[in-house]
Amino acid sequence: MLVAAPASGQGKTTVAAALARLHARQGRRVRAFKCGPDFLDPHWLALATGAPVHSLDLWMTGEADCRARLHEAAAGCDLLIVEGVMGLFDGTPSAADLAQRFGLPVLAVIDAQAMAGTFGALAYGLQNFRPGLPWAGVLANRVASERHAGMLKDALRDPSQWLGALPREAGFTLPERHLGLVAATELGDATARLDAAADVLAATPLGQMPVARMPQVRFEAPASDEAQAVPPLLAGRTIAIARDAAFSFIYPANLDVLTALGARLSFFSPLAGDALPACDAAWLPGGYPELHAGALAACAPMRESLAAHVASGKPVWAECGGMMALFDELALQDGGQVHRLWGLLPGRVTMQKRLAGLGPQQLALGSHVLRGHTFHYSSCETPLVPAAHTARPGATQPVGGRAGEALYVHGPVRASYFHAWFASSPQATARLFGAMPIELESHAASTDQA
Numbered sequence: 001m002l003v004a005a006p007a008s009g010q011g012k013t014t015v016a017a018a019l020a021r022l023h024a025r026q027g028r029r030v031r032a033f034k035c036g037p038d039f040l041d042p043h044w045l046a047l048a049t050g051a052p053v054h055s056l057d058l059w060m061t062g063e064a065d066c067r068a069r070l071h072e073a074a075a076g077c078d079l080l081i082v083e084g085v086m087g088l089f090d091g092t093p094s095a096a097d098l099a100q101r102f103g104l105p106v107l108a109v110i111d112a113q114a115m116a117g118t119f120g121a122l123a124y125g126l127q128n129f130r131p132g133l134p135w136a137g138v139l140a141n142r143v144a145s146e147r148h149a150g151m152l153k154d155a156l157r158d159p160s161q162w163l164g165a166l167p168r169e170a171g172f173t174l175p176e177r178h179l180g181l182v183a184a185t186e187l188g189d190a191t192a193r194l195d196a197a198a199d200v201l202a203a204t205p206l207g208q209m210p211v212a213r214m215p216q217v218r219f220e221a222p223a224s225d226e227a228q229a230v231p232p233l234l235a236g237r238t239i240a241i242a243r244d245a246a247f248s249f250i251y252p253a254n255l256d257v258l259t260a261l262g263a264r265l266s267f268f269s270p271l272a273g274d275a276l277p278a279c280d281a282a283w284l285p286g287g288y289p290e291l292h293a294g295a296l297a298a299c300a301p302m303r304e305s306l307a308a309h310v311a312s313g314k315p316v317w318a319e320c321g322g323m324m325a326l327f328d329e330l331a332l333q334d335g336g337q338v339h340r341l342w343g344l345l346p347g348r349v350t351m352q353k354r355l356a357g358l359g360p361q362q363l364a365l366g367s368h369v370l371r372g373h374t375f376h377y378s379s380c381e382t383p384l385v386p387a388a389h390t391a392r393p394g395a396t397q398p399v400g401g402r403a404g405e406a407l408y409v410h411g412p413v414r415a416s417y418f419h420a421w422f423a424s425s426p427q428a429t430a431r432l433f434g435a436m437p438i439e440l441e442s443h444a445a446s447t448d449q450a
Contacts, residue, residue, distance in 0.1 A: 001136050001215065002035070002104040004084035004095050006122060010111040011141040011166070013041045016083040018197035020048035022207055023079050025198065031073040035095045036060075036085030037360070037373040037419065039249040039286070045083060048194055052252045056082060058093040058101065059360060059393055060371045060421050061253075070102060070219040078211055088126055092393075096130055105136035105215040107206070112152050113142040113168050120155030127161070136215055137161045139206055142168040164204025166197075233430035235262030240279035244269035246296060247322060249286035249419065257422035261430055270325075275301035281315045281433040282306065284322025286419055290351050290378070293330050293339040303342045310344055315412045315434035320376055323408075323415035324349045327380060345410055347382030361390035361404050361418055365431050371424035374405050376417050384408045390418050 003016040020030045032045035033056045042053035056066045074080055082104055084095030099106050108126045112119050123138040138161050140152045149165040156162055201207040239258055243250060247270070258265060268274040271292055276282060289296055296302075310316060318326050326344045331337075333351040357374040365388075374390070390404035405417040414432055422429040 001107045002082040002099045003107050004088040005109045007087045011109050012083050015109045016081050017044040017048040018201040020081050021194045022198040028078040030079045031077040033082045068222040071221050074219045103217050105134040107136045108138045109141050111142050112140040116151045117155045119152045137163040139163045140165040163206040230260040230426045232262035237280040238264045240266045240277050240282045242284050243267045244271045246289050246292040247285050247287040254422040270299045270302040276305035284318040286320035289321045289325045297339045313412050317432040318415040320417050349378050349380045351378045360393050363390045365428040368425045368428035370420045370428045372420040374417050
């Protein structure tokens with residue numbers, strides 16, 4: 001099933017993770033995927049399934065990659081769940097596009113806490129807005145009572161589409177913050193929350209449905225010419241990767257690409273007081289440096305070892321939160337405290353209430369193009385001249401007079417708000433980590449506010 005909704009915040013992750021947890025507890029092999037770019041929802045799906053959770057996106061990861069991952073997972077599991085992104089038809093490509101491309105029946109989760117009869121209209125519209133959309137049924141979320149649930153079920157044109165209701169006042173709510181859900185790894189009661197959600201779901205028609213009665217889908221094997229060998233451009237190199245609560249936005253598939261390129265991966269935690277381990281290149285992924293700014297400012301071993309690494313000419317790839325930690329200062333929003341950070345990039349990053357960047361992006365490095373996305377609530381002011389900018393999918397020039405995310409190249413440091421999907425171009429990825437010189441056009445600007 002593909003678990004979708006009319007909009008964000010309807011409860012897709014809760015339902016997808018609860019369904020996965022329910023069947024995993026019963027001894028079934030469950031695999032889950034996330035539609036579109038996302039670092040946070042996969043934490044909950046991975047906890048529910050006990051297996052890695054990969055992204056499926058017809059543009060960012062590509063149709064061939066989606067097909068290969070679905071086929072491989074289906075060969076070794078009893079139940080396959082894909083969590084949608086935003087609303088069912090939102091974005092290009094959308095969750096509906098993915099469902100139609102691969103025949104994934106859609107389970108619509110609708111927040112019904114402020115509606116009755118309109119629930120039926122909304123469910124009907126989701127099912128029939130696009131002809132031929134595979135359909136599994138509808139589940140109401142945040143329902144006030146059994147009577148309320150009965151009203152919602154009666155509103156459906158086809159009562160067989162009803163797969164149950166989850167209550168509004170329940171102890172399994174997944175907490176949120178400005179970038180999305182709080183990661184499951186940050187909560188001591190994360191498993192208990194999933195179990196509580198699974199227990200409630202078990203009483204619904206969806207939870208009681210035997211796997212044999214669930215929609216059956218055949219995922220064809222990818223064509224042999226779709227698999228391309230990754231050249232070992234990073235063979236013999238060690239890449240040190242920051243990984244902790246401040247730097248946690250890491251796609252498992254990106255680690256797979258680095259390994260396929262021949263690199264040896266070495267993980268470290270700045271928050272634990274680690275210095276940079278011996279390496280040929282370093283990767284500072286995105287995350288939540290703003291939530292740990294004081295601790296990061298006090299990470300003297302990390303600051304000093306990273307400065308020595310850069311002084312020796314060894315490359316650093318810093319994306320989004322990783323880039324924020326490299327600037328001189330990080331200012332919290334609403335005139336909050338200013339923290340002195342690692343000082344490898346001149347300037348200041350300022351947190352803000354409004355979203356500053358969102359959506360798919362691509363970055364050209366010479367003849368190779370990395371696909372990815374951006375999502376951040378901060379802005380940076382720096383005298384650095386951007387070496388390049390990302391562009392929207394299919395665009396070669398800024399759209400509407402506005403450039404994409406800046407790429408800063410400062411000595412061996414390469415930094416941007418851009419989150420890269422490494423598999424879209426292993427060659428460009430190798431360039432980021434110093435296997436080959438970066439090929440970029442020069443720009444004449446003097447100041448940038450990203």
